[in-house]
Amino acid sequence: MTVFLLVYRLHGRYHEMAPNVVPMDYTKDPDVKLPMQLIINMPELKENPFKERIVESFSEDGEGSLSFNDFVDMFSVLSEMAPRELKAIYAFKIYDFNTDNFICKADLEKTLNKLTREELTAEEITLVCEKVIEEADMDGDGKLGFADFENMISKAPDFLSFSFMFHI
């Protein structure tokens, strides 16, 4: 019963973001998409440094506009009930800023800057990025492929506990 309520609540949230556009009645399969600006103002996402990337990786067109399906998709992956492998796949997509299916040094630098709000010096940033590549890159191509990322994240104790999760 509670699961049903959660989903119903999701629809409510989606609707209240743009009541004029989102219909209450989904019987006619409306093709409604909400733009990124509306979505990243949700309280769950507002403080997140990666909010734009999150929304982009769940949108079909890669621009950040989410239909209701994508919206539910996003919350289901980020919920506490989603399995680790699935979260890892999406986490990789999120941290891959240039969407080339690799997390390269530039991606790492962007991630780090977002995480620390650019409080680290350039030296420190280079040091950290180099260390990350040194630690996680198994195949030696100087960037992290999905296999490297998965390998590294599967051993992380914190990944499932609080990072990469929303409560609704």
Next chain:
Amino acid sequence: MCKSQQQVQLLFILCLAAGIEIDGQVESDTQSEEDEGKEKISKKQPRRETVRAGRLERKKPQRDKEDESKEEENCPRQNRASRRKKHQKKNGDGKNAEVKERDKKASTKDQKNSENKEKKTNKKQKEGENKQKKDRKNSTSSESSNSFDEESLSEEELAMLMEQVEQRKKLISTMRNKPWRMVKKLSVLREAQAFVEKFEGALGKGKGKKLYAYKMMMAKKWVKFKRDFDNFKTQCIPWEMKIKEVESHFGSSVASYFIFLRWMYGVNLVLFGLIFGLVIIPEILMGMPYGSMPRKTVPRAEQATAMDFSVLWDFEGYIKYSALFYGYYNNQRTIGWLKYRLPMAYFMVGISVFGYSLMVVIRSMARNANQSTADGDDDNFIFSWKMFTSWDYLIGNPETADNKFASITTGFKESIVDEQESNKDENIHLRRFLRVLANVLIICCLCGSGYLIYFVVKRSQTFSKMQNVGWYERNEVEIVMSLLGMFCPPLFETIAALENYHPRIGLKWQLGRIFALFLGNLYTFLLALMDDVNEKLAEEDVVKNITRWMLLGHHNSSMGNSSADTPPPLDPADVPRGPCWETTVGIEFVRLTVSDILVTYVTILVGDFIRACFVRFVNYCWCWDLEAGFPSYAEFDISGNVLGLVFNQGMIWMGSFYAPGLVGINVLRLLTSMYFQCWAVMSSNVPHERVFKASKSNNFYMGLLLLILFLSLLPVAYTIMSLPPSFDCGPFSGKKRMYEVIQETIELDFPLFIAKIFIFLAILHTSWLSHLSLVPCGEAISVTAGGIYSTAKAWHSKITCSKNMFFFSFFFQVIYLKFVSIASDHFSFEATSETMLNP
């Protein structure tokens, strides 16, 4: 129309929310399972439209399905799903008939629609899946036609069917892991579910579904309850948010001090509960009230000033004759209607305070040791994990987000420092030489201060015999101790700059050195106390005689005056009192604790807060920059605070036997410390320049605590074993030694043969142990530390006979031997003589 349609759709979702269970329920409505397929095919056409309506609603409860299938994952998948289906065949529900039909239409409809959609998206994966689905669909229809054309299924077909059903079930349960789009997942799931539901029925399993569904529901409820309870437990941990805040601003090393403080508070709370519940409350409730006995009354001479604040502040007056101190307790063997054996309880609680503390410290060390070895392996991905898993996605509050950003930045800086330290390569010989030099200097300092303390104490003993002593001579010891305590630690720090250690290691060395310095402090205090006690013991003999004569005199005079048979009892306030050395010792410890509290708080207030105010506000009109230069803001002194806490606890352990109320005072002190220091840190301190990560285990602090525990155990054990208790105060008055209460209890309360057994064991034990001079690891474990070792081992089965445990068990053995050798002189000898005299 819209509303009712919505209602129906919601109902539909509700049913779908139960996931596969509904499929099972649906099955129950059919007359025979074999007819299902026919129904499906025949009703396909006219129902197409209504089905389409429901299709999109179903996209919403995708989460539910994931929920279901996730729960499925956790148990043996196939059995559960199959059993569930079997069970739910029995259920019948009106509305499900509708649902069932829509369900079935939808599955076929879904397939068609999803196929269309997939063509639009042009994803390779989906094409591949599409093909797979098509194959399945074909096989489905072929299977359905096969199975429903024949009345009985042959063996091979059964097996093939089962395999296909298993395949579908596996797909359903792994559906969550697939990174497909929602629509596709839905369609594939529908199809697989329909297939499984249809054909499992055909395989003829059908018992116990109701019970199974009930069991499943209970299992889910239980999982949810456990999760909620865990969340609740985490929320119950006090001060968690405060400590997290401190951690985010100052780093994990400062936070580790507060975590240590919180742990100490917990231990003290338990000790307080023990003492309060088992000793203080029984005496107050069931013992004699105030004023009924000499030991419980303020003597006549002191009554005039007993309520003055200055007297109370010194813990004399009414406080001295209250349940807070040893002297109040009566030596009556049993009190009240419960026949509560108070002296025995007092003794056992005193012992168990040490026992519990020992157990808790060792358990904590064992747990930490476990953790640190585990973490050691995972040093491979420090930076990666920091980068990808440090953001807390649950943060919605901007202030918390700020804190989190600060803590992430601090974390990175810490790790960078660690990294840079390990990369440094310097002249190793120069470093070694400098370190040796620094250690030599510090040892000289320590020896010098040790000799100074010894000299000053000796002098004070000669002074106390002299007459005209000035203020300086009287307080010389305290002054010297304070000066040493103020100047030596910074001196050690400056010398330690030569050593050039990693800050974390440097902190440990600093702690060790200050610890050695404070041991001198302890030594003087104990020495002074022992002198006091010996003096009081001498006085006691004198007073005993006086009391005897006086009571006799009173007796005679009252006999002469009145004609009553029994003389009127002497007013308790008038009875001459012995010096009661135990209460004096208790008072000394309480005074020490209170002055320690005051000194700490005043130091924080002046040294941190006033200084911060000064730097902040006077900076505007000062010649040089106060914030950058001298004095600037204070950094939180981790080593000083930790040592203060550890020594304070040592004092508590030493004093709690003689002043049961001391632990209560300590609990209050720790509580107020927590709030006060958190506030002081956040308002007046700045983070260390080099922010370093605390060592993963708290074992260093625990090791210090263990050492102090043993050191505080020794004086108490010595006094229990070798000093006679006062004759007129306390629960052991009248006995020759305090531990005689155990003998007495065994003799009077237990059957006779148990007493004999104890005596026999005691003789055996002491005679055997006396042969052991140096005890190797194996024997130590098996004999005495076996209990402690096995406790630790039981808690953390990964611990093997590591170096730490070897050392501890050896230590225990030495201590135990010492006790036993003292006890053997008193206990077993007397016991043997008794048994020999009284068979």
